[in-house]
Amino acid sequence: MSKNTNFKYRLEFSKTGRMIFIGHLDTLQLFHRAIKKAGIRIAYSQGFNPHQLTTFAVPLALGVESVGEILDIQLVEKMDCEEIKNRLNEATPLDIEILQVIELENSSENCASSVRFADYCVSLDGQYEKVSSVVQEILESDEILIERTVKKKTKTVDIRPLIKSLTVDKDGEKTEIYANIATGSKANLKIDVLIEYIYNKLGLEFRFEKVDILRGTLYTEHEGDLLPLCLEEEFM
Amino acid sequence: MLKEILLQVEKPARYIGNEINMVVKNPEEVDVRIAFCFPDVYEVGMSHLGLQILYYFFNRRSDTYCERCFAPWYDMEEKMREQNIPLFALETGDELKKFDFVAFTLQYEMSYTNILNMLDLAGIPIWACERGEDMPIVIAGGPCAYNPEPLAEIVDIFYIGEGEVSYDEFLDIYKEIKARGGSKEEFLERCLEIDGIYVPKFYDVTYKENGEIESFTPNHPKAKKKIKKVIVKDMNTAFYPEKQLVPLIETVHDRVTLEVFRGCIRGCRFCQAGYVYRPVREKSCEKLLGLADSLIKNSGHEEISLTSLSTGDYREFSKLANGLIDNYAKDSVSISLPSLRIDAFSLDLMEKVQAVRKTGLTFAPEAGTQRLRDVINKGITEEEILNGCALAFAGGWNRVKLYFMVGLPTETDEDLLGIVNLANAIVEKFFEIPKEERKGRPIAVTVSSSCFVPKPFTPFQWAAQSTVDEFMRKQKYVKTNMTRKQVKFNYHEPELSSLEGAVARGDRRTGKVLYRAWQLGAKFDSWSELFKYDAWIQAFEDVGVKKEFYANRERSYDEILPWDHIDIGVTKKFFIDEMERAKAETVTLNCRQNCASCGAAQFGGGVCFE
Ligand code: SF4
Numbered sequence: 018m019s020k021n022t023n024f025k026y027r028l029e030f031s032k033t034g035r036m037i038f039i040g041h042l043d044t045l046q047l048f049h050r051a052i053k054k055a056g057i058r059i060a061y062s063q064g065f066n067p068h069q070l071t072t073f074a075v076p077l078a079l080g081v082e083s084v085g086e087i088l089d090i091q092l093v094e095k096m097d098c099e100e101i102k103n104r105l106n107e108a109t110p111l112d113i114e115i116l117q118v119i120e121l122e123n124s125s126e127n128c129a130s131s132v133r134f135a136d137y138c139v140s141l142d143g144q145y146e147k148v149s150s151v152v153q154e155i156l157e158s159d160e161i162l163i164e165r166t167v168k169k170k171t172k173t174v175d176i177r178p179l180i181k182s183l184t185v186d187k188d189g190e191k192t193e194i195y196a197n198i199a200t201g202s203k204a205n206l207k208i209d210v211l212i213e214y215i216y217n218k219l220g221l222e223f224r225f226e227k228v229d230i231l232r233g234t235l236y237t238e239h240e241g242d243l244l245p246l247c248l249e250e251e252f253m
Numbered sequence: 254m255l256k257e258i259l260l261q262v263e264k265p266a267r268y269i270g271n272e273i274n275m276v277v278k279n280p281e282e283v284d285v286r287i288a289f290c291f292p293d294v295y296e297v298g299m300s301h302l303g304l305q306i307l308y309y310f311f312n313r314r315s316d317t318y319c320e321r322c323f324a325p326w327y328d329m330e331e332k333m334r335e336q337n338i339p340l341f342a343l344e345t346g347d348e349l350k351k352f353d354f355v356a357f358t359l360q361y362e363m364s365y366t367n368i369l370n371m372l373d374l375a376g377i378p379i380w381a382c383e384r385g386e387d388m389p390i391v392i393a394g395g396p397c398a399y400n401p402e403p404l405a406e407i408v409d410i411f412y413i414g415e416g417e418v419s420y421d422e423f424l425d426i427y428k429e430i431k432a433r434g435g436s437k438e439e440f441l442e443r444c445l446e447i448d449g450i451y452v453p454k455f456y457d458v459t460y461k462e463n464g465e466i467e468s469f470t471p472n473h474p475k476a477k478k479k480i481k482k483v484i485v486k487d488m489n490t491a492f493y494p495e496k497q498l499v500p501l502i503e504t505v506h507d508r509v510t511l512e513v514f515r516g517c518i519r520g521c522r523f524c525q526a527g528y529v530y531r532p533v534r535e536k537s538c539e540k541l542l543g544l545a546d547s548l549i550k551n552s553g554h555e556e557i558s559l560t561s562l563s564t565g566d567y568r569e570f571s572k573l574a575n576g577l578i579d580n581y582a583k584d585s586v587s588i589s590l591p592s593l594r595i596d597a598f599s600l601d602l603m604e605k606v607q608a609v610r611k612t613g614l615t616f617a618p619e620a621g622t623q624r625l626r627d628v629i630n631k632g633i634t635e636e637e638i639l640n641g642c643a644l645a646f647a648g649g650w651n652r653v654k655l656y657f658m659v660g661l662p663t664e665t666d667e668d669l670l671g672i673v674n675l676a677n678a679i680v681e682k683f684f685e686i687p688k689e690e691r692k693g694r695p696i697a698v699t700v701s702s703s704c705f706v707p708k709p710f711t712p713f714q715w716a717a718q719s720t721v722d723e724f725m726r727k728q729k730y731v732k733t734n735m736t737r738k739q740v741k742f743n744y745h746e747p748e749l750s751s752l753e754g755a756v757a758r759g760d761r762r763t764g765k766v767l768y769r770a771w772q773l774g775a776k777f778d779s780w781s782e783l784f785k786y787d788a789w790i791q792a793f794e795d796v797g798v799k800k801e802f803y804a805n806r807e808r809s810y811d812e813i814l815p816w817d818h819i820d821i822g823v824t825k826k827f828f829i830d831e832m833e834r835a836k837a838e839t840v841t842l843n844c845r846q847n848c849a850s851c852g853a854a855q856f857g858g859g860v861c862f863e
Contacts, residue, residue: 037256038265039501050273050499050553067585080260108553110271110501226260 023060023070023091025121026101027128029247031084032077034112041076047109048088055104060091074128074235074246075135075200078209080225083232085136087128087246089121117247128235128246134181135200136233137208138193144219145192149185151218152194156183163214176214179206181243197243200235208232255346258332266502267295268329270321270343273499274551276312280345284428286352287311287319288342288389292367293360293777295323299498300505302512302560303358303395307416309494317424320344320352324367325374327776327783333374340375349375353427355389357408359397362756363749363778365404368393369771372407379768381409381454386437399482399529400709400816403756403763405453409441413819414449414482415515417492422447445475449483452476456818458761464802466760466813481820482529486858488515488536493544496551508556508589509548511541513573517562518844518860520851522630522835523619523661525708526562529821531851532859533844538569542576549586557581558589565593566845574602594637600644613652613699614645620661621671627838628663630831635675642682651694653679659727659744660705660719662835669727673734676700680739698740702731704750708757709816710823712831717807718754721747748786749778754804755793760815763803765796824852 032044039047049069052059061067074087098118105115141148155161161177179199186193194215198206209225216223236243259265280286289308291298298304304321311319320342325333333340339348349355355377357368369379372391378384381391393404394412401411412419423444430440444450455473460466471478485491497509516533517526536544545557557577559567567573577588582605593599616638620626623635642653657672676698683696704724707713719727724747735742756763769792770785777783793800808814810829817825827849834841841849844860854861 035269035271038259038269040266043266043502046503047273047501049555052553053555054273054551054553056550061585079265080256108273110273110275111277112271226257 021091021123023093023123024095025123025125026090026092026096026098027119027121027247028088028090028101028105028115029117030086030088030109030113030115031082032086032113033082033084036110036112037080037082040079041073044077045071045073047113051105051108052090055101055108057090057096057101057104058093060093072127072129074132077232078207081208081230081232084116085232085234085245085247087132087235089128119247119249130202131237132201132235132246133199133203133238134197134236134243136236137196137198138231138233139196139208139212140188140191140193140229140231143190143192145185145187147219148192148194148215151215152183152185154218155180155215161214163210165210176206176211179204180211197236254336255338258329258336258338262328262332263326264295264502266500267323267326268343269501272501273553274496275344275498276308276319277344278312278318280318280347283318284316284431285314285318285354285424287317287354287356288322288349288352289319290322290349290355290357290368290371291360292324292357292364292371293779294326296500296502296504298323299500300507301358301360302510303360303416305497305510306492306494306512307358307420308498309496310417310420310492311424313492314421314424316428318344320347322349322371324364324371324777330370330374340371349389350377352389353431355391357391357393357395359393359395359404361779362397362403362753365756365767366771366775366778368404369407369767370776373771379407381406384409390437390440396526396529397757399525399819399821400757400759401451401453401819402761402815403759403767405761406764407767409452409454410444411451411453412449413451413480415484417485418483419447419449423450442473442475445473445477449480451480451819453761460762464799466815469813469818479818479820482822484530484822484856485515485534486856488534489540493536495544495547497548497554499552499554506558507554508558509545509552509554511545511548511557511559512536513541513559513561513564513567515561516859518566519563519632520630520831520841520843520849521619522628522712522831523658523705523708524562525711528710528823528851530562531821531823531853532856532861533566534859535567535569538573538576541573542580545577546580549581549584555585556587556589558591560591564590565599571598571602578605594633594641596637596641596644600641600648604648613654614642614650615654615656616641617656618675619656619658620664620668621657621673621675622668624838625661625664625668625671627840628835629661630835630841632840632843635678638675639678639682642679643685646683646686646696647690651683651691651696653696653698655679655698655700657700657702658705659702659731660724662707662713662716663838664727666730669731670734672700672702672731676735676740677737680737683739696739699743700731700735700740701743701745702728703745704728704747706750706754706757709814710821710828712828712835714758714814714828715808715810715812715832718751718804719747720801720805721751724750746781749781749784751800751804752778752786752789755800756803758815759803762796762798766792766798769795822851822853822855827851 060070070091072089102115102118160175162173181197184195213223235246322342341348372379390409392410393408398411455476457472459468514535516530619631707716728744770789773788775785775788
């Protein structure tokens with residue numbers, strides 16, 4: 018294979034408001050069009066059906082807001098990061114905003130393989146004390162076994178090791194749960210699984226569409242530390 | 254609340270707007286608000302060119318905000334009714350009741366029940382006479398508006414013709430009246446001055462004992478006897494948007510659409526579009542290449558499609574196609590060229606634009622024998638089809654799709670057998686290529702046969718449609734004779750076509766049937782999984798009018814037709830002549846071969862003056 022001479026960039030963007038109803042693949046398609054519309058010279062794959070060289074770190078579930086989505090793109094020419102950001106912000110619809118663009122080393126690993134953890138904030142009505150005690154209980158346990166049914170087979174998994182941190186805060190009438198959980202291809206905890214567990218403990222019925230979930234920063238791991246995926250190399 | 258609902262329905266993106274190139278305005282800062290309604294689901298409506306044109310046409314005015322609304326799919330409707338959420342427009346999410354105009358585009362008759370359903374979901378009374386000053390004015394346009402009568406008691410104002418012509422005047426008058434607190438009645442009266450505008454309440458209809466129309470007369474001194482369609486004279490100077498709404502989910506057509514010309518030179522006798530859009534008016538090649546450029550730049554689409562009724566008839570076609578290939582092939586923009594005649598030139602072109610994928614070839618002979626093709630004036634011969642196939646097979650194609658209609662005027666069983674023979678002849682053609690050159694590829698011919706629906710403003714507007722039973726027999730007859738395993742036969746269920754036949758040539762009384770059918774649960778009729786034929790049959794019965802009267806009755810030339818007060822420029826005399834020529838199996842040449850003086854030259858432009 019010939020050497021990859023493309024220029025790699027990493028975008029961090031938010032997906033909020035109305036855009037939470039756009040699924041993962043449609044978001045990818047949207048970016049493909051926005052990139053074209055912005056006149057950014059994207060690189061294409063070889064072969065019969067060339068496609069744009071873009072990679073998302075990790076899919077976002079329908080209905081979840083995010084302020085930390087990551088997309089890697091490869092361009093055929095060098096471009097100023099601010100320029101990419103501004104042009105894309107012109108081209109994308111409201112409720113998608115490019116927050117940051119950084120240039121990557123040509124040799125760097127793509128975001129999908131380096132993502133390890135994600136921040137989440139889940140907001141629910143009242144229940145502050147009760148939620149706090151459930152969270153405390155979780156943090157004090159060595160293991161939390163839940164039943165997962167995958168392809169008709171039920172298996173028991175321990176989700177405790179997948180929870181890096183978990184805290185509760187109060188915002189007026191709202192109770193906010195902050196979680197940092199394993200995300201990516203190596204180990205992955207779905208936020209709704211964790212929240213459902215908490216709801217069950219509270220004796221409440223969990224209905225996904227009734228809960229407001231926000232995803233924050235996505236992280237990679239570097240020598241035991243969590244580092245945001247979208248971070249200029251010099252800070253690393 | 255809306256979020257909760259949207260997360261429980263299929264494809265929530267249907268209801269949120271926010272697409273690339275959506276127009277954002279502050280509704281407080283405009284004088285006129287229009288809700289452009291497409292009475293089908295989002296994916297269908299968003300693929301419609303007319304919507305894209307008019308959306309930007311209206312919104313180019315700073316005093317007007319045009320938003321969009323589509324028929325909610327039944328899962329969404331259920332939730333909306335449950336939670337009392339009125340139908341809303343996508344841009345602002347405001348309910349339709351707040352708008353000045355609710356404007357429907359009429360693309361096919363079998364979407365009419367959705368119009369009723371959308372009005373009801375919006376909390377707007379369905380019957381025009383029940384809507385007071387506080388309610389939006391309901392307008393309608395599009396191809397089916399050429400017979401407005403089935404909706405005449407529901408819609409306040411019909412726009413007959415191409416929107417670019419009279420809407421500015423229309424909106425100016427409205428704005429002026431609204432500013433000084435004038436009434437809806439006053440506006441409707443003023444509309445009588447505007448070209449192409451039909452206000453049904455200013456006309457009365459009486460009927461004879463036998464059900465035919467006895468008289469159709471204006472009841473207002475300013476109401477014109479005939480409403481003539483308005484059309485753009487010069488396509489090069491007419492408004493055309495330089496951008497397109499780019500949906501956030503997959504729609505029927507996800508691509509840039511370039512309208513090459515309007516109208517059709519051919520005069521197929523069954524085709525309403527071919528007559529109502531006369532005369533042919535082309536855009537220049539320079540204009541089109543320029544537009545293509547802006548559209549692609551502004552949308553980010555990776556496909557561009559040339560549209561018009563018969564793209565290959567464009568005079569500068571090869572220049573245009575090659576220009577597009579030169580400009581975009583390197584940018585991974587693919588070019589789609591629907592409705593081409595298959596010959597050496599077009600095959601070569603398809604080879605160029607389709608890269609390696611050799612999708613099927615499509616032919617629309619419409620009728621099985623040359624005799625019947627002469628009757629319908631479909632100028633394609635068996636020889637042309639077979640030669641086209643031979644060339645294509647040699648070039649590596651191996652799939653052919655054929656479109657036919659059954660139930661055409663004068664059709665006999667021999668014509669039906671002709672469908673089978675033609676399909677078989679194509680298979681034979683394939684086997685004529687030496688075996689080693691077939692590369693093991695099998696031949697696949699798909700024959701699709703639909704049921705003929707006679708339409709207003711065609712020479713066949715007087716003809717009787719086959720009944721459901723006759724259609725069934727005919728389709729079965731073709732099917733039983735279609736025995737070669739290389740040929741697949743698909744046919745349309747006749748029930749829907751039969752209703753379409755009744756509504757298309759319906760009169761004001763048909764509106765009551767629509768209403769009753771809707772009450773009985775009819776909506777999304779063209780979606781087979783939701784189609785309720787029984788509701789419709791019940792509706793005809795309850796209202797006391799006969800479907801057969803509209804669908805299966807042959808009319809005489811002197812009968813007053815429900816759409817006689819609409820003037821498309823093509824004269825009734827021409828249609829009578831054409832009907833007679835059809836019976837005599839005489840072909841009429843196309844506009845460029847020999848002008849048949851159809852009447853459309855009165856618009857002073859296009860092919861008539863080339
Ligand atoms: S007047 Fe002649 S050229 Fe013009 S549309 Fe009619 S037939 Fe065609």
